[in-house]
Amino acid sequence: MRPSIATVTVLEEGRVELRLELNAEAWLAEIPPSVTNTDDALNAPVYDALRQLDDETLAAELVARQRALIETLGLFTERSKLPLSLQGVQVFPEPDLGLPRISEVSLIGGLTTEAQGLRYEVDPTHPATAVRVYLSATEDPIVDYLMTGQSTPLLPLVGPILRDVPALVGRYITLGFLHILPKGLDHIVFILGLVLLSHRLMDLVWQVTAFTVAHSVTLALGLFGVITLSPAIVEPLIAASIAYVAFENLYRSHLVRSRTAIVFLFGLLHGLGFASVLTELGLPPRDYVIGLLAFNGGVELGQFAVIAGAYLSVGYWVLKAPWYRSRVAVPASLAIGGLGTFWCLERLGVFA
Numbered sequence: 001m002r003p004s005i006a007t008v009t010v011l012e013e014g015r016v017e018l019r020l021e022l023n024a025e026a027w028l029a030e031i032p033p034s035v036t037n038t039d040d041a042l043n044a045p046v047y048d049a050l051r052q053l054d055d056e057t058l059a060a061e062l063v064a065r066q067r068a069l070i071e072t073l074g075l076f077t078e079r080s081k082l083p084l085s086l087q088g089v090q091v092f093p094e095p096d097l098g099l100p101r102i103s104e105v106s107l108i109g110g111l112t113t114e115a116q117g118l119r120y121e122v123d124p125t126h127p128a129t130a131v132r133v134y135l136s137a138t139e140d141p142i143v144d145y146l147m148t149g150q151s152t153p154l155l156p157l158v159g160p161i162l163r164d165v166p167a168l169v170g171r172y173i174t175l176g177f178l179h180i181l182p183k184g185l186d187h188i189v190f191i192l193g194l195v196l197l198s199h200r201l202m203d204l205v206w207q208v209t210a211f212t213v214a215h216s217v218t219l220a221l222g223l224f225g226v227i228t229l230s231p232a233i234v235e236p237l238i239a240a241s242i243a244y245v246a247f248e249n250l251y252r253s254h255l256v257r258s259r260t261a262i263v264f265l266f267g268l269l270h271g272l273g274f275a276s277v278l279t280e281l282g283l284p285p286r287d288y289v290i291g292l293l294a295f296n297g298g299v300e301l302g303q304f305a306v307i308a309g310a311y312l313s314v315g316y317w318v319l320k321a322p323w324y325r326s327r328v329a330v331p332a333s334l335a336i337g338g339l340g341t342f343w344c345l346e347r348l349g350v351f352a
Contacts, residue, residue, distance in 0.1 A: 002100055003127055003145075005280070008075065008120055009134040010157065014111040016118070018075055018084060022126070024062055024091070024103035025050040027069070033127040033148045036183065038100075051101065055091040062089045062103060074121030075109065078154055082118075084109040096349065116158070120144075121151035130280070145171050168287055169294040176298020179277060181305055186238055186343060187270060191306045193245040193336050194263065196329045199319065203255050207263045208303065214267025215274060216296055222275025223292060234272045236347040241266035243340030249333035253325060274299060 005021040029047040031038055038047045050058065062069065066086045075082040084107040094101040111118075122129045127148060132141040133155055144152050153164070180187055194211075198204035221227040245266070248259070278295060318324050345351065 004129040006129050006131045016109045018107045020105045023100045059089045059091045072123035072125050076119050077115040078117045082109045117154040117156050119152045119154045122146045172291045172294035173298040176295040177302045180302025188306050190242045195310050197249045206260050210260045210264040211267035214264045215271030218268045218271030219274045222272050223278050229272050231276050236344050237269050239340050239343035243337050246333045246337030
């Protein structure tokens with residue numbers, strides 16, 4: 001499962017275009033947005049059957065269900081819901097059946113002469129959605145990130161848009177935190193791999209600081225387009241970094257200085273992974289810096305939550321025990337190393 005992307009454009013002569021990128025199979029199978037992995041859903045067999053369809057057949061399924069889909073698309077003026085009609089459906093090929101396939105639905109609607117504002121609301125049947133609203137062809141878009149059931153404010157069609165900076169900061173802190181907990185399992189596992197070999201708090205602080213500085217740098221450079229690297233390269237390397245840290249825990253009983261430098265290098269990789277998330281979801285052009293800092297702050301809060309959870313639930317009680325390494329650190333590192341290796345091979349397409 002992944003967020004949807006809704007692009008709303010106010011065209012000439014009072015027309016409004018809505019382009020929605022979504023996981024069509026998940027919506028057609030009526031999988032709740034709260035499900036993060038379609039395999040865990042009650043309707044997983046329905047989803048899997050839809051995922052087996054070729055692109056043209058899936059597009060035809062969406063066209064056949066267009067009335068039901070349009071009813072879930074919440075584009076409102078200040079007085080009423082905007083009627084929409086289907087313009088077209090495009091399904092983007094994804095040969096790996098283990099990955100979600102993205103479909104784009106294009107719709108058109110008309111504004112009445114009395115309409116003064118426009119807002120977008122995410123229906124309970126749709127997942128979190130990045131919303132971009134172009135009120136004119138010459139202005140930058142208003143960008144928002146909405147969870148299921150949330151709505152943008154009413155955006156005036158004429159006149160200036162008032163910036164709600166606290167709300168923007170809150171949204172992107174939440175987005176950054178959620179990218180770690182609960183959605184960033186690979187990042188969680190990487191942090192746990194660091195924790196296992198850190199017997200002193202300062203050791204962990206130095207590693208996490210190096211990781212934070214590194215991913216902050218590449219997050220900013222990636223978001224501003226200075227560095228671009230395909231996820232097909234970044235994601236396997238992130239998985240390989242998890243495996244390396246875990247397997248290093250097996251042959252080292254204590255930290256060495258080179259560990260901090262290695263963690264810094266791996267942090268650069270993870271930052272590019274974070275950047276791909278923000279690039280896909282979008283940031284308001286005039287609020288790039290605010291959104292970037294807020295998202296990064298959310299990521300840090302998520303990382304510290306992982307560290308605190310690990311320490312309070314396990315570390316505090318057994319870290320000083322003589323059997324900690326043999327009974328906790330080594331078995332956990334083996335599990336993490338195996339998982340990182342599996343993810344690396346999976347992301348390289350070995351199991352396709």
